[in-house]
Amino acid sequence: MARHHLFTSESVAEGHPDKCSDQISDAILDDVLRQDKKARVDAETLIMQGTVIVTGQITTTAYVNVKQVVRGVLKDIGFNNARDGLDWETCGVLISIEEQSPDIARGVNRPVEEIGSGDQGMTFGYATTETKQLMPLPIMLAHGIVKRLADVRKDGTLPYLRPDGKSQVTVEYDDGKAQRVDAVVVAAQHNESAEESQVKSDVVEKVVRQVIPKDLLDSGTRFIVNGTGRFVIGGTLADSGLTGRKIIVDSYGGVGAHGGGCQSGKDPTKIDRSGAYMARYIAKNIVAAKLAEKCQVQIAYAIGVAKPVSFMVDTYGTGMFSDEKITDAASKTFDMRPGVIIRDLDLLRPIYRKTACYGHFGREDPDFTWEKTDRVAALRAKLS
Numbered sequence: 001m002a003r004h005h006l007f008t009s010e011s012v013a014e015g016h017p018d019k020c021s022d023q024i025s026d027a028i029l030d031d032v033l034r035q036d037k038k039a040r041v042d043a044e045t046l047i048m049q050g051t052v053i054v055t056g057q058i059t060t061t062a063y064v065n066v067k068q069v070v071r072g073v074l075k076d077i078g079f080n081n082a083r084d085g086l087d088w089e090t091c092g093v094l095i096s097i098e099e100q101s102p103d104i105a106r107g108v109n110r111p112v113e114e115i116g117s118g119d120q121g122m123t124f125g126y127a128t129t130e131t132k133q134l135m136p137l138p139i140m141l142a143h144g145i146v147k148r149l150a151d152v153r154k155d156g157t158l159p160y161l162r163p164d165g166k167s168q169v170t171v172e173y174d175d176g177k178a179q180r181v182d183a184v185v186v187a188a189q190h191n192e193s194a195e196e197s198q199v200k201s202d203v204v205e206k207v208v209r210q211v212i213p214k215d216l217l218d219s220g221t222r223f224i225v226n227g228t229g230r231f232v233i234g235g236t237l238a239d240s241g242l243t244g245r246k247i248i249v250d251s252y253g254g255v256g257a258h259g260g261g262c263q264s265g266k267d268p269t270k271i272d273r274s275g276a277y278m279a280r281y282i283a284k285n286i287v288a289a290k291l292a293e294k295c296q297v298q299i300a301y302a303i304g305v306a307k308p309v310s311f312m313v314d315t316y317g318t319g320m321f322s323d324e325k326i327t328d329a330a331s332k333t334f335d336m337r338p339g340v341i342i343r344d345l346d347l348l349r350p351i352y353r354k355t356a357c358y359g360h361f362g363r364e365d366p367d368f369t370w371e372k373t374d375r376v377a378a379l380r381a382k383l384s
Helices: 017-035 066-077 102-108 137-154 196-211 271-288 323-333 338-344 376-382
Strands: 004-012 040-048 051-059 092-098 121-128 161-174 177-190 222-225 294-301 310-314
Touching (some): 004 137, 051 066, 066 092, 137 161, 137 196, 271 323, 271 338, 271 376, 323 376
Antiparallel strands (some): 004 161, 294 310
């Protein structure tokens, strides 16, 4: 019997306090990696009204002007008005950073093939034929809407918009196939002078309809823009921000499982980052090889140990071969040791700030090496 259901994913704008925190943490990581590829970084950011606090553990020979990095990120996002809770020129920046624990360093300061995981943990990767990016449709549409909100704010199309915002997209499915978009929810921060009716009309016509394909919208699609009627008080006037608080937004929008660790602010010896990228790389190549219509991969690690303690592939019954056979083929095709992941995916580059908004996966950007599908032939050969 065909299954009918709705599924919803959300994304948050670059000016959401949590996303500001993620971008600052990753911008600090980038600045360190530009100078020192052997650095160990775990940067955390807390944003509250008028104040940014940067903390964490960083061991490096690099010099980073943290205050300058913080102000640069906030300026790029558009925090130029203290009425949003933050002004990039005048906000306070507090710094409390220590070196990485020497107990952890023992496990990661080794030759490439022997580098152990920077912590224990499990990571998940996911891929599906639902979109050309091999990502779930709801999260891709949700990301597209908040990206469009930023674009029309910055290019002057909707100059009354402010940096904070969210989107939420509900897709209707029949037997696992997307049929239509049932509901779109958008929170778009705006100036006090903007009329509520104008904001709703503009967001629907100049944002939502520019992102969601026409054939997915119909007369029954619900559009909810600023559900309380207005969204003037936003940013850190309405909420605090913290690194790593939007991990479902960062990954697959609630589809599949999640290991629980965030990526932002962490150098790739942390498997929350490199392991998650490898899991996506494996899952995407399995689906791209037409070995399954959808696929979830789990990789688990122990601190200081290079080889994973477990590896699993689940194709949800869509596999061309048994999950056991696909798991075996993938384990022979991909080397999942952290040091080798870092080398093979070229992860010691200052590319991470742009991962911190609009998702770490499904991005058509050559710097996102975990999105490549260059192991398709090797996988198929293992199963021939």
